[in-house]
Structures are given as structure tokens and as C-alpha cells.
Amino acid sequence: MSELYITRTLPQKVLRAAEAHFNVTLRAQTTPLKKGEMRAALVLYDVVIPTLGDMFTADVFEGMDDARCRLLANFGVGYNHIDVAAARAAGIAVTNTPGAVTEATADIALMLMLMSARRAAEGERLVRTGQWTGWHPTQMLGLHLGGKTCGIIGMGRIGQAIARRAHFGLGMNVIYHNRSAKTLDMPARQVDSLEELLSAADCVVLAVPGGGETRHLISKKELAAMRPHAHLINISRGDVVDEAALIAALEGGQIGGAGLDVYEKEPLVPEALRTLQNVTLLPHLGTAALDVREEMGLMAVENAIAHIEGRALINPV
Template sequence: MSKPIVLVTRKIPEAGIDFLKQLCEVRGATEATPIDHETLMKSISDVDALLCLLTDTIDHAVIEAGSRLKVISNYAVGFDNIDVEAATERGIMVTNTPGVLTEATAELTWALIFAVARKIVPADKYVRDHQFSGWDPLLMLGYEIHGKTLGIIGMGRIGQAVAQMSVGFGMNIVYHDCQSPKLDLGSSVRSVTLEELGQLADIITIHVPLTPQTHHLCDADFFRLCKPGALFINTARGPVVDEEALVEALKERILAGAGLDVYEHEPAVHPGLFELPNVVLLPHIGSATYHTRTNMALRAAQNIIDAVTGKRPAYLVNPAVLNKLAL
């Protein structure tokens, strides 16, 4: 029997490719840059599985071109880059890689909180530019974290991990989520409306997926409600935030600072953000640790192996597809 054919759209950690090669014929996985849509359309007609990244747009046209596709395995937790409805209609399983990047993304959230609050980036530049001439009681004054109120928008795996990491800082936590958290986070944690969160939180951090309901969840109206001097952090998805409104809120000093790992029109960054000294900008590295990225590759590969061998993948995001399949 011929091996199932897997198209991998971009280089990923080698452990995932080696795992796939035990059972499958692997194509692609050689380029460091995203595959363009036209090339993807030409490459997918005879493959059984697609391992894609969040930088790949897997739209209705791609899904129709993949006439043999059994599974689309997204190397990411979010799957807003995939037309899941079209895949389900065609009987194609869609999977993702949750869980393995929770701690890494939560840690980066805290790195951004501290970088913004304590002016780490401008302080580093100050020293490198040979401006440091000695201790000064008014030099690079920032904001303390201890005892402040942390507002978490989205209390899923990552939001809960961020909350747990705050325990040592004696923080109060308010959160907004359409579902109740599964963990007991103590009496200092309470659920509030989005408007109340903006009014109460000294630090606001985003951890929701991108859906039609969360698009521009944080807009001009939200920022106008925010507590003056709050810090704003986004390590989730860029379009959850109206970037134009964020820039205005920072310019008007409604917000004291922001830390961003994702952008509304990624990889483009709103030009106004470059002009603001109270903003830390990162290149979407929330899950960028050796351990996490390798485990994401292995999980994405395992999802494919399960699908092409007739098993239900553990991380299936469209279970309705099972009505069309004999699994």
C-alpha cells in the first residue's frame, strides 16, 4: 500500500517531520517563509493531509482543491485561518494544538507586563546609548505590580495560567469570559462584565480566540471606559483589538502603556505604534520556546497520524464532521 501523503506548508521543528515520516510521505516543510495561496492550490490536489500554520489561509477554494484531504492539522491553538464550516461540509477533520503552549504564552504575557510596567526596553536602550551617568531618583520611573488589579479577558487555559502566575504578587483578579473557569482560583478572583473589567483593572490582558463575536472586542468605547493609567497586553489575536482605537487611547494617555505580541493586520503593524515610547512590540513569539514549538509539531503530527489511520484525533475542533465519517 502507498503511504498517505502529507503536505507541510512551512518548516517546523524536525521532530514533527520525523514522526510523520514513520508512516507518511511528507512533502514541503522546506521553506522558512509562508507558502503563497497559488502554490498551495497547486500542491494540494493529491494529498491526504495538510499540516498548516496560522500564516496560511485555508479558505473554501483551498479545501475544494484538496479533493483527497482527510484532515487539516493546524500548527496552532487558534484556527481562525481555516474555513472550518467548509471543511466539515466536505467531511474533512480540522485539528489544533492546545495545551502544550499554555505556560509559554502565559510567561510571555508576564514578560510583557513587566517590560511595560518597569520600562525595560527604553531603560536598556538608555544604557546602550551611553546615557547612563549614575543613579537618579527620578530616572525611568515605572509602575509596581504588587497589589494591583489584573483584568483577564478570556479565562481559558492561558488566562487561568496567567492568573495562577499572579499569586505571588498579591493581586486581585477580575475576569470576563462567557464560560466559568474550570479551576478554583480563590476568593480574590471574580467574574465581571467587560465594562466593569475596564473600569477596575490596572492591567488588562487578552486571552480570547478570534471569532466574529470577539473581533474588535476592545474598541474605542472599551478604551474610554478603562481606568486611567491602565496597562494593556495582547498575546492572543490582533483583530480582537481595534488597533486605531488603541493608538488613540495611548496617545491620549487613557492607557499608560501597552505590550503587544500580535497585530490586527499582521505582519503589518499600525504605524502609530512605532511612534509611542510606552509600547513594547514583539514579533508573535508567545509560544516561541524550544520545548513548546517541538511539542506543537509532535501534536500536529499525531493529529494527522490518527486521522489517516482511522482514529479520532484527540484535538478535533469540528466534531460535527464525525457525522459524515465512520469513526
């Protein structure tokens, strides 16, 4: 049987499926791989299933043209932690797990929109610390999202799923900015520029892929273009937002608030963010549901099986 290396513990259903087709080596640690571990994995195994944080940068692939591994079957839809061009140059294919993550990630976006706009995390802390003194008419007034404008940056699968929730679930008007035109199954208006979206939206949701093209897409200039009461939601990749600029905007009351599921130097979250009241912070929960993680893992395994059997890869990137 072919040798498969899995870099983090996956659900039992996924491991059983993998063991039916491969000799599986499961790494016990939950931390990202180090460079030496990545290079060793390429030498020792036929297929590797890496995930977020396993930084397969160009230097990892140096001298690996004759390595045993010919496929990185990434666990996750995002693959900006893998230098795909360098992998291909070394003769190593890369796959991902699109589709499986769409609805669950959109749910987290909607949750962060509501939590940030209605100050839910702040209110929960008030209750837990025993500081709540009871209801009164002007206590913790937030932003009602019904009838407001949701601006979505990135209108792929996840962006569209967020748009459906915002429009049909919350009654929001949806505008979006995307590199190309989209045919949508919901009312939504494409705007010509990022600045136009930022200046019109009451809630801005980031749903773009990670990578060099989107790094610091939202920085000081973009935050200044947002409406003073608007909320910024990021469920894409942490470095899409210039974290220092966001902290400054939140500290200065320049925007209404933010909801984050991802961070620029994850898992490090700056103390300045952690002490602010007007930001909701989640520990990268986007796909954190058992059935979703099982579907992701099974998709990665199916790509690995297709590779070993000489069939076309199911989800090549």
C-alpha cells in the same frame, strides 16, 4: 505511505516523527501559503499541516469535495485562519494543538505585563543608545504590580495560567470576564461585564480566541473605559484590538501603556506603534521555545497518524 505536506519548517524532532509514518513534503519558505498553493495542497496530499497565516478561507475549499486531503492538522492552538465550517462542508476535518502552548504563552503574558508596567523596553533602549546618565530617585517611574488588580478577558487554559502567575507570582488580585462561569484553583472573581473589568483593572490581559466574535473586542469605547494608568496586554490574536484606536489612546496618554505580542495585520506593524515609547512590541514569541514547538509539532503529527490509521482524532475542532 500516505502523503503529508508541511507548510513551514518545523523542528527536526517533529520532522523525524512525521517521516516515520508519511512521505513528507516540506515547504522551504517561511511565509504564509498563497491561495493557489493551498488549493494544490488539498488536491495533492492526504494530510496538510498548516499554521498561522495560512488563510484557508471558504473560497479555498470551493470544489474540493473530492479532494485528496481529508485533514488539516493545524500547528497551533488558534485556528481562526481556517474556515472550519467550510472545511467540514468539503469533508475535511481540522485539528489543533491545545495544551502544548498554555504555559509558554502565559509566560509571555507575564513578561509583557512586567515589561510594560516597569517600562523595561524603554529603559533598554535608553541604555543601548547611550542616553542613560545614571540612577536618580525619579527616573523612569513605572507601575508596581504587587497588590494591584489584573483583569483577564478570556479564562480558558491560557487565561487561568496567567491568573495563577499574576496572583501567586506577583501578588495581584485577579478579576476576569468570560462567557461562562469557571471552577478555578486560585482566588479570582468573575465580573458581569467587560466594562466593569476595564474600569477596575490596573492591567488588562487579553486571552480570548480569535475569530469574528472577538474582532475589535477592544476598541475606542473599551479603551476609554480603562484607568489612565492601566496597561493593556495582548497575547491572543492581533485583530482582537482595534490597532488604530490603541495608537490614538497611547499617543494621547489615555492609558498607561501596552504590551503586544500579536498584531492586526501581522507581520505588518504600523510605524506609529513602532515609534511610541509607551508600548512594548514582541515578534509573536508566545510559543517560541524549542521544547514547546516540538510538543506542538508532535501533537499535529499524532493527529495526522490517527487520521491515516482510521482512529478518532485526538484534538478535533
